[in-house]
Amino acid sequence: MTAPLLLNVTLTTASLLGLIYVGLMLRVVRMRFQNSVSLGDGGNPEIQKRIRAHGNFAEYVPLLLILMGLLELAGANKTSLATAGAALVLFRIAHAVGIHQPAPNAARFVGTVGTVSLIIAFCSYGLWLSFT
Numbered sequence: 001m002t003a004p005l006l007l008n009v010t011l012t013t014a015s016l017l018g019l020i021y022v023g024l025m026l027r028v029v030r031m032r033f034q035n036s037v038s039l040g041d042g043g044n045p046e047i048q049k050r051i052r053a054h055g056n057f058a059e060y061v062p063l064l065l066i067l068m069g070l071l072e073l074a075g076a077n078k079t080s081l082a083t084a085g086a087a088l089v090l091f092r093i094a095h096a097v098g099i100h101q102p103a104p105n106a107a108r109f110v111g112t113v114g115t116v117s118l119i120i121a122f123c124s125y126g127l128w129l130s131f132t
Contacts, residue, residue, distance in 0.1 A: 009068070021061070064122065068085065068088075083121045087118065097111075
């Protein structure tokens with residue numbers, strides 16, 4: 001017998017984001033291998049962009065998933081969380097695509113603004129849940 005899944009929205013979102021993370025990592029590894037670069041970017045701007053896409057993902061996604069999980073545990077509306085989770089996946093894909101294009105570009109802008117907006121929304125929702 002299995003226990004009920006308490007954080008199904010967060011788990012689904014984290015699983016999708018985890019697959020994106022692996023994809024971003026493999027893009028870095030493949031480019032480093034093709035250019036015989038063991039560590040860092042070797043002065044190659046394309047490797048640098050891939051490293052930053054991967055790094056930016058690693059910098060922002062954990063906080064959002066922690067907030068999402070805490071919101072879900074606190075009884076946040078699951079439909080709202082699922083919608084935000086889907087948006088987060090799309091924002092992170094947009095950012096990863098946009099970082100490879102010359103600035104300014106819509107994909108990177110949407111990914112960045114969307115991600116920051118979700119941080120603010122999750123924090124605000126968390127504070128509201130904490131004090132109501």
